[in-house]
Amino acid sequence: MEEWAFPTRYDQDYLPDPDSPYWFPVRETMDPAERDAAVLVRLREVMEYAYANSTFYKDKWDGAGLKPADITSFEAFEQVPVVTKAEMRESQANHPPFGDYTCVDRSEIHHIHGTSGTTGAPTAFALGRRDWEVIADNQARILWGMGVRPGDTVFVAALFSLYLGSWGAMTAAERLRCNVLPFGAGAHGMTARAVNWLARIKPAAFYATPSYALRLAEVAEKEKIDPREFGLKVMFFSGEPGASVPSVRKAIEDSFGATVIDCGTMAEMTPFMSASATAGTPDGMLLWQDIVWHEVCDPDTFRTVPYGSEGTPVYTHLERTSQPMIRLASNDLTRWVLEDNPCGRTYPKLPDGVYGRIDDMIHIRGENVYPTEVDNYLRTVENYGGEHQIIVRRTGSMDEMIVRAETTLPEGQRSDFEQNTGSGLQSFLGVRVTFESVDADTLERAEHKSRRVVDERTHR
Ligand code: 8LQ
Structure with a gap:
């Protein structure tokens, strides 16, 4: 050697x-x-x-x-x-x-x-x-x-x-x-x-x-x-x-x-x-x-x-x-x-x-989701604006996941995009997702490592 x-x-x-x-x-x-x-x-x-x-x-x-x-x-x-x-x-x-x-x-x-x-x-x-x-x-x-x-x-x-x-x-x-x-x-x-x-x-x-x-x-x-x-x-x-x-x-x-x-x-x-x-x-x-x-x-x-x-x-x-x-x-x-x-x-x-990190895995109703899976899916979607956020919230005893993604489509022309991307993401991940869209170029871009998950749960 x-x-x-x-x-x-x-x-x-x-x-x-x-x-x-x-x-x-x-x-x-x-x-x-x-x-x-x-x-x-x-x-x-x-x-x-x-x-x-x-x-x-x-x-x-x-x-x-x-x-x-x-x-x-x-x-x-x-x-x-x-x-x-x-x-x-x-x-x-x-x-x-x-x-x-x-x-x-x-x-x-x-x-x-x-x-x-x-x-x-x-x-x-x-x-x-x-x-x-x-x-x-x-x-x-x-x-x-x-x-x-x-x-x-x-x-x-x-x-x-x-x-x-x-x-x-x-x-x-x-x-x-x-x-x-x-x-x-x-x-x-x-x-x-x-x-x-x-x-x-x-x-x-x-x-x-x-x-x-x-x-x-x-x-x-x-x-x-x-x-x-x-x-x-x-x-x-x-x-x-x-x-x-x-x-x-x-x-x-x-x-x-x-x-x-x-x-x-x-x-x-x-x-x-x-x-x-x-x-x-x-x-x-x-x-x-x-x-x-x-x-x-x-x-x-x-x-x-x-x-x-x-x-x-x-x-x-x-x-x-x-x-x-x-x-x-x-x-x-x-x-x-x-x-x-x-x-x-x-x-x-x-x-x-x-x-990804074990700690970053999102547990939603018994299923594990990696933030990267959301990224992987959204990048395949037409009219995706290039950035997104994942908000994890606890309502009652249940965890809820909200995906907020940018779109290049103007307001008023987004209902198909929202519906199709939301249901597509849901079947890709195998968990229930609330999907929202926002204007392109409005979410913060990373200069270093991305931080897309906003965890609003006070304890896990
Ligand atoms: N991490 C680092 N590299 C990764 C990769 N290729 N794929 C997935 N996750 C990765 C200085 C080098 O870039 C290594 C580095 O980033 O060191 P840090 O800042 O100590 O962060 C380490 C963590 O970044 C790892 O534990 C992975 O979660 C991630």
Whole structure:
């Protein structure tokens, strides 16, 4: 296996053979059982390292009665208790500012990022200098898999602040010897400027959230510029479901005429692109198991579910030394499979991407609805105005779901639209829905991740 060692340090001058679709042909195409055997040894090494360098992991595992040396099988690894975000927040509160799961000295920290949520205490992410280099290398390798090449221009249209997505895309593209346009997002008037820069620079690759790409397409239309003129080859997305939601994906492909690639796990798990599609396998996300160990688990027992089944992703770093996450519970939902991938990589795959967070699932009269399913349906409807809201309300003991969608139709000509879309949505979702329409361009567009659900229930 190429450059397989812990702690990891990659040759910073390495670039693959220009004709190779793979950065590391052996690691990417090897027999999965052989790879898993190497990963098992690595899991033990990472655990030894974390046990020796952090009181968080030492106390957690001592409390569970296990030692890194016990991890001689994946069955044993699945007994390792998961790490929750609540535990990380508590650790940072008790051991400010980075928590006692940080395994390096403060002088080794190269970047500090964090959660950008406006509610609750933020969590700080401390990324070591060596880790930053390894992250860049890991993600350059994944960009190579997406078809991005040295010399390509990569346009990064995501917030350059606490959010790791933009920085992770930038550092990866730099390592790949691309030219990076760190455009950012979120400032007033910036989307129209992005349209003009894209039309002028004509980058090969583009990174953002899927919501923001659709926003950009709308603004381009207003500016009378066809996004196909940007000449984009690859658009890669992370941060929220979308790139694997069929009608959202199609809307982006149709608007921009580029290959859409879904990627992304969690900011804590940076290199977050370790779940990513490739140029040869553009649908779903492959789990690059030699970079981060991805398990799909039963959300109650945190044991892996068989391939073909649904569960929640649990992630383990294989190369991080600053804040290694060992069995971090994502609280998301997905389904995984292991089958032949057209690109030749032998990784398992999430064929439908990550559908969403377990907490965001809406429970209506015994049925579960994902907000992304509403999005998926509405984007197929003629005269849909491009944005919607989902309002969940409790009337008596029943939960009620109201979908408020924009339409391009003028008032007075909407009754068929309302009736057909409402009943179509209801049969698509299999739950009762109250449907309302509003004027196009009246609901707020996301500059980052969409927040379409307005939950008016005081408790669930
Ligand atoms: N999340 C992230 N990527 C997703 C995807 N491709 N599909 C579905 N849901 C996705 C810095 C990267 O963008 C990762 C990131 O967004 O990290 P965050 O900000 O910590 O948010 C993580 C959550 O975003 C995940 O748990 C998913 O719910 C979602």
